[in-house]
Amino acid sequence: MSDETDLQEFLKEANIAVLATVDGKGRPHAAPVWYLYDGGDLLVSTGEGSQKHRNIERNPEIALVIDSRELPYFSATVSGKAQIEAALTDDRRLELATRYLGEEMGKAYTESTAGGDSITIRLRPDRTVTFNGRAGR
Numbered sequence: 001m002s003d004e005t006d007l008q009e010f011l012k013e014a015n016i017a018v019l020a021t022v023d024g025k026g027r028p029h030a031a032p033v034w035y036l037y038d039g040g041d042l043l044v045s046t047g048e049g050s051q052k053h054r055n056i057e058r059n060p061e062i063a064l065v066i067d068s069r070e071l072p073y074f075s076a077t078v079s080g081k082a083q084i085e086a087a088l089t090d091d092r093r094l095e096l097a098t099r100y101l102g103e104e105m106g107k108a109y110t111e112s113t114a115g116g117d118s119i120t121i122r123l124r125p126d127r128t129v130t131f132n133g134r135a136g137r
Contacts, residue, residue: 007076007130011037011066014099019044019121020063021055029055034100035064036092041124042078045088045096048117056082056121064123073133080126087118 020030029051036043042064046052060081067075098106
């Protein structure tokens with residue numbers, strides 16, 4: 001990955017991300033999440049009232065680390081202020097689930113989790129740091 005276009009393509013891949021927030025006692029909280037790349041923003045769905053949600057309500061400064069764990073290694077740490085939004089639409093939920101699970105399992109997952117209380121975390125990046133490295137370097 002060498003330029004902005006490569007980064008944009010990387011963010012469109014279905015890599016598991018780690019969302020980092022800070023709890024009410026100032027301790028870090030990191031959790032693996034699925035995400036959608038949405039025209040420059042990153043969207044994460046989580047349960048309403050979850051630890052992630054509560055942390056962001058107190059402190060919207062977050063980081064999302066997205067990495068490829070196969071050679072060639074690459075990662076992007078995207079940080080900025082999160083916005084809490086309404087739950088993803090059913091179509092977007094299906095898009096997210098099929099991105100990570102494939103069509104059949106994604107549809108089954110979406111149907112089995114319908115009606116749950118969720119919110120969307122929108123991250124509009126203020127800063128992105130990338131790493132492109134090799135093992136043994």
